[in-house]
Structure formats: C-alpha cells, structure tokens
Amino acid sequence: MKPAPFRYHAPKTIEEAVETLAEVAGDDGRVLAGGQSLVPIMAFRLAKPAHLVDINGVEALRRLAIDGDKLSIGACVRHAAFHKPVVDGPLGRLLAKVVRHIAHYPIRTRGTFCGSIAHADPASEWCLVAAALDAEMVARSAGGTRTIAARDFFQGIMTTALNENELLTEVRLPILPADTYCGFYEFNRRAGDFAIAMALANYRLQDGKMVEPRVAVGGAEPLPRRIAEAERALAGQAPGKPAFEAAAEAAAKVVEPLDDAITSAEYRRDLVRTVTRRALEQASP
Amino acid sequence: MIEKREITLTINGRKYDVRVDPRRTLVDTIRDDCGQTGTHIGCEHGVCGACTVLLDGEPVRSCLMFAVQAEGRQIRTVEGLANGNELHPLQQAFIDNHGLQCGFCTPGFLMLATGVLEREPDISDEDLLDVLSSNLCRCTGYQNIIKAVRAAAVTMREKARATPGATR
C-alpha cells in the first residue's frame, strides 16, 4: 500500500502556498497538513495527487488565538492543541471534550482541525462542531480571500465549497457566552472509531426557558447540519425530558440518513434520536 | 521522472543521509534506508500503531508521514530506548509482566508509552488507558501490557523525582 508518485512542495509562507496551489491545483494538487486522513487514502491509491503542497512549514498557519469574540484556529493547529481548554468558558470545555473522541492520541499529534474541516468526512467531529456553531471558514487563493459560512461550506460527503486552488487558512468559532449549556454525544463501534451518529446541542436559559438553542447532527447524513425542527422543539421550553425527547424525535424524523450494506438508514435514524437526546441530557443545567 | 531528494534523518541521536522519493514513507525509510527495522508495519493506514515512533518527543504514526517531512526533527525509535545493556524501565516492565507474546506490536507500544509518560509522568490511569487504546495487539488481550506500562510509570516517576532537573 505505497502511495503513487507525486511532486512535493514545501512553501514557507501563506503567499507561497497559495501561489503553488494556483500552479498545481489544476493538475491534481492537494494540500498536506496533518496527513492523517489524506495519507491513508493515498496508501489505498484511492487518491493519487500529482502534487502535494506541504503547509506544515508555514509558521503563520500555526496561529491559535482569540480575536474579539471569535476563536481563530489556523490551518496547522493540531487536534492535540485542544486537549486542554484553549479558551475559558463553555467553548474551551466543549472542544476539550469533543477532541477526546477524535481517533487516538498519536493521530491527534499530527492531524489538524482545519484539515478535518476541509476533508469533510461526514463522521468528523470538528465538522459537526463547525456546523453547530455556525463557524466561519476563511479560504485564501492567489486571487484573494473569502469567508464561507458553515451552512454553505459543507456540501456532501467529502465535498465542500472550497475551490481546488483554495487553501483553508483558518476557521473561526464563536466564543460561547459563559452561561451556555453544551452537550455532545457520539456513538461508534469502538472508542476512537468514526461516528455512526453524533449530536451537539447547546442553549442558554432566560427565565428558566431555553433560548438560542442549537441542535446539530453528524455522522448520519452526508454532511453535518443544524436541525431547525429540533431547535424549535426546544425554544421557549424548560430544559428536561419532555423537551429533549421532543427535540430528539423531531431530529430523527427529518434526517435523511446514509444507507449502506453495513449500516441501514433505519438504524441510523434510530441512533439520531438516541444521540440527540443524550447530547441534550448532557447539556442539562 | 520525479527526482529523489537528499535528506538527513536524525534517529536516536544519529544522523542518516539518505536519498528518497518524496512518496517514500517515514517508516519505510527508517526501516530500509536507515536499517532500523525495530519499527514495524502492521497496516500502513494509520490504525494499528505498530509503526509508532517519537517525533520531537510526540508519538506519531510513521506510516502516515513522508520521510521528507521529517528532516531536522528528532526521531526516536525502539532501538534507542535501552542505554547499552541497561534496558529502559518500559522494556524491563514488559519482560517482567509478560507484556509481549509475538513482539510485533511491542515497539509501537513502547514508543507510545515512552512518549506519553515522558510528557505526562503523572498521567491518570484513565487517560493512560485511553492512550493505550491507540494501538492494537492481537496476542496478549492487553491485560499484561497495561500492567507493564503501569509498573513502568511508577518506576519512571520515581526516577524522575530522584533526579530533579534531569532532562529526558
């Protein structure tokens, strides 16, 4: 399982990186960051990129910082960076909780947050986080920079709004208010495996009722997304079993689950109900 | 024709000058170009962990890196664990606790545990088990591997306390 031949480029700056991409993207050039998803695919020869643009040497892409009300995650920030909360409050805690579900420790020392986003595997935990929190993806090419909202970014299995000549340079997550209740629940066959279904939920309380609810589901459909029907079932309700079950039921009803020889759509739909409810239970005050 | 690159890999403190295709994986280079065959290939797609080495102190899957990416980094493999005839506490613990049978997964576990225990000598048992679940073993059923790593962790902590300020 050796990869097919490729030309290797190791730019030192973002400018160099996007210029190289401009040259090679049309000739099946790909970005190499953590490599934890790309290299296995290359080993199976499911992908045979003619060029790899290794961005690990670009210092500026290692930036992880708070910019106003956003957490800015640069393209080379590793999963492992999130093991300890990177920001005070619910967001830091949420990311530290989610990261433990991502593969295994040695994968997390190399794999990158942004790499997961760009790869857009439906079972990716970070993609679910991005969809749930309406993250902003910053894409840069030799022609300029643009920001893509999460709801426009994920388009299908391993399919995003990124053009082949664009480098995802950073992802911005909103710093959640201190009084946000967050929950995340994932089901898989073994610890560290791809999620068969997962849910992320959060809300705040106003006079004991849930406001600004977010419910997002991943792993079960071609892309992760917020489920408006589930959120409606929570808005204005008191947190607790009745509302949580209603939201879970709503989510299960509207999802269009993936179906394959091993895992049926029906089972996934069922799981969506369970994981949504459990994510909400975790978000209990 | 894609040109080979001349690179220098630093493995267990020693420099190896090699000439490799960009696509040549780090594990193949360590094994075949640098002759250090202690690091094993179990799956070549990053799941089993038999290829685990330390890269600047962090456990990584060397089957998921290309050799050209590792120039200038400190690579440590199982061959560098022992100090001459003196085995590393982890190696001794694996022997004492019957933590290996066929031995194929062993170097990967040794490097994984070394990396984690050096970074976090006081790691909780729960976290340690989480880390050990990174690698696959098909022979032992893990029980004795866990025992061995726990025992070695104690030894390593004691050693670290006995020599304050010692590096590595």
Place this chain on the structure above:
Amino acid sequence: MTQGHNANNKWIGQSVARLEDPPLVRGRGRFAADISFPHQLHMRVVRSSHAHGRIVSVDASAARALPGVVAVWTADDIADVPPIDFREGKIPAFDQYRQPVLATGKVRYVGDPVAAVFAEDPYVAEDAADLVTMEIAELPALLAADADPVEFSAGRNTEVAIIRQGYGDVDAVMRAAPVVVELELAIGRHSGAPLEARGAIGRYDLARDILELHGAAKVPHRNRELLSRMLALPPSSIHVHESHVGGGFGIRGELYPEDVLVCVGSMRLGRPVKWIEDRREHLIAANHSRQQLHRIRAAVDHDGRILAVDDLYFHDQGAYVRTHAARVVHMTAGILPGPYRMPAYRAVGHFRLTNKTPAATYRAPGRYETTFVRERLVDAIATKLGIDPNDVRRRNAISKDEMPYFRPLQALGEEIEHDSGDYVGLLDKLLVALEWDKLKAELAHRRAAGEAVGAGFAMFIEKSGLGPADGVRIEVDTSGAVELITGGASLGQGFETVMAQVCAEGLGVDYKRVRVTHGQTDRIAFGIGAHASRATVMTASATHNGALNVRAKAIEMAAELMQTPAEALDIVDGKVLRKDQPTGPSMTLGEIARHLEPTSKTLGGRVPGLSAEGWFRVEHQVYPYGLHFAVVKVDRGTGGVQVERYAIAYDIGRAINPALVKGQIVGGFAQGLGGALLEEFTYNERGDPLATTFADYLMPTVRETPDVEVLLREDYVSPLNPLGIKGAGESGITGVGAAIASAIDDAIGMPGAVTQIPVTPQRLKQILDGQR
C-alpha cells in the same frame, strides 16, 4: 519412565521470564519484512477485483515496460507448476477444487491472484501492478453456502463433499421424544488477522543447489514436503527457515500461492524474491474462517437430558479448498457434542464453495463454532423446560467416573476419547470462585433498577496434542551450553521458553543455558510445527525424553570418570555431583562433553558427543476442558454491548509456565470477543468484500477488552504423556461466542434472542425492536 526430580532444578510450573523477550523489546527481532538479501527483487501480486468471472485476457505490457520491472507472470508463465496440494497428501476427490498458484481460466474471489510483478523496488512493483489490466467476463457470484450449489467446473459443482458422522437411531428417538428444541444458528466469517501480515522470501542458492524459503511458519517441514512435491525437488534440497513471526493463529504458515511464487521466482529469475503482504491484501487473501450455518434439533426428556441431537450445517469454504482440505468441516461434526452425553447423534455437513476468500483453520477451528451452537442449544433446552442452564449441563456432562469416555466420532483422523477430567467439578469450582449466588442477586437487583445487564456461561472441551510422533535432538557443547533442536515452530507463544524449561528440568541445567532451535528444516529432518495446541504436548514430551537420555549419558560417563556408581550421581545447575555430597567434587557438563569428543582418550566404545535424541509417540489426542463466563451490559438505545466481566476456568493438566498459559488464554479471549461482537468479513451482492482495512475489520482495543479472571486448574494430569500436560493455546477463545450470546439474552430478558454472531449494535437493536 520415571521423572528425575532435582530440588535445585525445578523449572516446570514456574512462571519464568521468557527467553524470547530481550531481542523483541529491543526491536531486534527478525520478522519477514526485516529479512533482506542482496539484489533481491520485490514481488507484488495482481489480484482479481471480480468475485467470479472468466479470464478473457490479461495485459501486462505496460507493466513490463515500466523501468525497474524485471518480469510479470500470469498463469501461462507457470503452467508447469501444479495447484496447491493438501497438507495430508493427495485427495483425488478434491483435486479439482485446489487453488492454482495464479488464477487459471476463472477468477473465483476478489483477491484471487492473477499475475505477479517482480521489480527492483516495492513501490515500483505496486506501480506496475496498477498497470496490469485484465478483461473479465463477469459471472454471478455465489455468496451463501446454504443456497443451491452451482457449477464449479466441468462435471463438478460447488458442493465439494457432504460430511456425515453419527451413531444411533436419531429419527426413532426424535419421533418418540417428549420434548424437541430446534434452532438455526449462524457464525460470522472472521479470522485471525495477526498484526504482522504475511511475508515470504524465496532464495535459490545456486552455489549449494538449495532453495530457501524464509518466512512461512507453523509447519515448516510439512511445507517443505508440499513444495518438494509441487516443484519436483528432493525435500532435502529445500530449506524452510522461520524467524520471528508476528502471530499465527492458524492463518499464517499454510502454503499459499505467494509462497510458491517467491520460490519459483527466485529459481527462474536468478535473484532472491521478497514478498511482503499489505493489510488490505491480508484481509482478502489470507485464510478466512468460522462461517457456518447450523440447523440443529435436540430431543430431550422432561429433565433436560439429551436423548438425541441432529445437526444439519453448511460450511462456507470460500472459493477453493486449500491445504487443510476438509479438516475443519469434518472436525465440526466430530466435536460438536463437546462435554455432553448424546445417546444418538447425527451431523450432516455440506462442505460448499462460494465466491469469497478461501477458508481454513483459525484458533480452535470447529470448536468456537460448535461451542456456540451447542451452548445455545443448552440455553434453549433450559428455557423450554424452565430450568437453569447449568442444571442442564450437570445432567448431561460426562462424569469423571465415566472416563475414559469413548465416542464413535472422529476429529483430526482419530476417534474421540475423552481421556480424563471432571467437567461438573470445574463448573462447581467456577461458581464458587464467582460467588455466583451473590452475583446473580446483584445482577437481578441492577436489572430491577433498569440496567440491561446479564450473565452467561459456556462449557467446552478442547483438543490438543495431535500426534503421532515428534522428536528432538539435544546437544551439549564443551562450555556446557545446551542446544535443543526441535521441528517445532514459534508463533510468538513462548515455545522456546517452555521447551527450555522442560529440557532444563530433565537435564539439570539452568533454563537460560538452553538455546531452542525451531523452524529450521535443515537442522532436523522431521517436525510437526506448532498447531492444534500440540507443541506443548508433543514437542515438550519429546524434549523431556531427550533430556533424560542426555542426562543418562552424562551420568554414565561421569560415573566412570568420578569412580562413583551412576545411581549416586545427580546433575544440578549443569554439574554432575554426588547426591550425598552436593558441595563435594563435581564435573561440569562441558567437561563431560570434552571427554566424549571423538579424540578423547576416555571415550571408550561410546558414541561420541554429549547428545541424544528424544522421541515421543502418542496414539490419542488429549481433551482438556473448561468453562467461560461473561457479564455484559447492553445499551438499549444503541444496541451496543459492553463486556463488564469475564472469567475462564480451565484444566490444563499441568502448566509448564503458568504466566504463559494465562497469556495465551487472555489473548485467545480477546480474539473470541472480536468474533462475538466486532469482527466480520461481509460482502455486497456482487461479491465485493466490505471489510478490507482495519477501519472496517474491527478488532478489540484496550477499551473493548475487559480484564479476564483466569481460574487455572491442574486437577487432571493427562495420562497420555510423561509430563501430564494438555496444552492451552486455544482454550481462551473457544467459549467466547457462546458465553457472550448467553449473557446478552439474559441482559435483555429475551431467551434465545441471539442466533447470530457477531452481535453488532444494529442487529441487537433490531432484536430489541422486535424486527428480525
């Protein structure tokens, strides 16, 4: 033969550190991929991506033209190489079903070798393999062993044979039966999947006219014999060399097409040929196992005593009959009754081919499967009659007073005779160790509080010590160092250490002074390798006898040199001394070896050398036995199963190294757990394999594997060998499918719910939701 006991040299029964470990922990092992020869070529096999089809053409021209490629072969290039024969010899009825080294005329499974590329570099070899194109006229894929057979080749269909074993008038008993229980049970396709994939290096040494095969393990002498037949070479001109092996489990070591290809390649291309399998290849090309469907009925009386069992089963053999021929499907019929009395019995097994990877033996072959079937039957009988399954076991288990118990059934070519044991006694000991009544109450309490927790048992017999004979050679050099040369094989199970312990105790030396040679066909003419848990029984017994022979020779020489009667002498820590003067004058074995050199003045008429052979012959296998116990917790919301607790009780007769035995048992358990909950080779309707990577062939990690409590007993030594040992390699795995299935039923309160393993979350959820 009496055993010499030396107070200072008791190694048997001690959990000594392993001799194998030091190089392995240093990363200085020599696994197949670590072996290289100058100027070697790298082989890459091109495999069919169709499950079934006629080969119209294969075009290797682009591959051959790639720089660095030396040759590309298809079946025509090796037309003179016959298909791979069977280990036991020729079986004319199965001739047509053998696998050709490269697919001829048809491809029959995804992974079937069609061409072989030989190149300077493994990366280039893979590039070239990608350039080989083939035109296949697709044919329908047969994917179920219980579907009607179809044509395999002219005049033959995919039903290779029908196995029949049995005794008594089953039909009459069934007709008159007070109660009949009927089940349909399926064991999923899975296999050993060792962490080291296969590898082989063929090297033809023109200077000596010797063909070397490096890498294949388990049965080096058998493989040599098979190769010599296939390639028409004298066996003595083929040397099979085993070095370190990353797990075998029955999968590695059979002769495969790739082993033959590296041999023929090295001879015809004039350079060593190295082949290292990758993981994807391994999962589609190395032997599969386990997949059987059983339709079983039992007639019982109102107390749950079995009156008759009638089993119809389908064995999914995959695309070809490989080296094991009908071993597994045949043994299934013989071993299914296990530890229970069955006054009348009939087993009819359909040995059928499908368009899947060929199957063969995997740890406890036939026993993992039949233990699942038989113990599900026990649970069903218990449920039907409203009695405790363990009471069903008590009423049916062969008692110790009935030993030796003969059953007119065959397994591995011998009739089954249970040699010794107390099955019910071991059950009782296990229940005491578990504090079963208290545990049962706790589980009931937890269930009342809403948890889906449950427990299950399984009782089984194992078989080991397959003969008929094994021999060793022991040589002591002039420094007193001992070499024990065996025809055994090491798969990582601690073979060297165990043999060294036996040798050391028999001879009177420190076990660390014994070098154990194995897997080298040029060092010893005969060997049985390591399989069927036989190494400990056969090779250890031969070693024991050999050690006593060397001891006798040393003492006889020393008696003359020390002017002391032989009966007064003993050997302790490598020194011959007087029993009544342990600190008095002594002679080292090294000195005695010098006195036995051909030019020695004291040699006399003796055969030179402090060395001897040791042989052991046995007519019968031994049947160790045990029980498994599981506590599981089911997540009703997802169908997920967590094994909270696991215990294994096993009577090993005598444990030479208890730590190693426990290690084998715990390791076997983890594999059994995989088969019960996680591992499965599935196919889509076109016959494409769906579990081709470690991301979809799921093996247990630390997180899924609970600690195992091992209750190791030495209650019944085997009467069949001088050390009383029974072997343990397979006991950890045998009962896992059965025990976990039983525990799941208990946890969800649905007796008989589990009829198929692995119990995936989706399947369990469907059971819970009442859809099946």
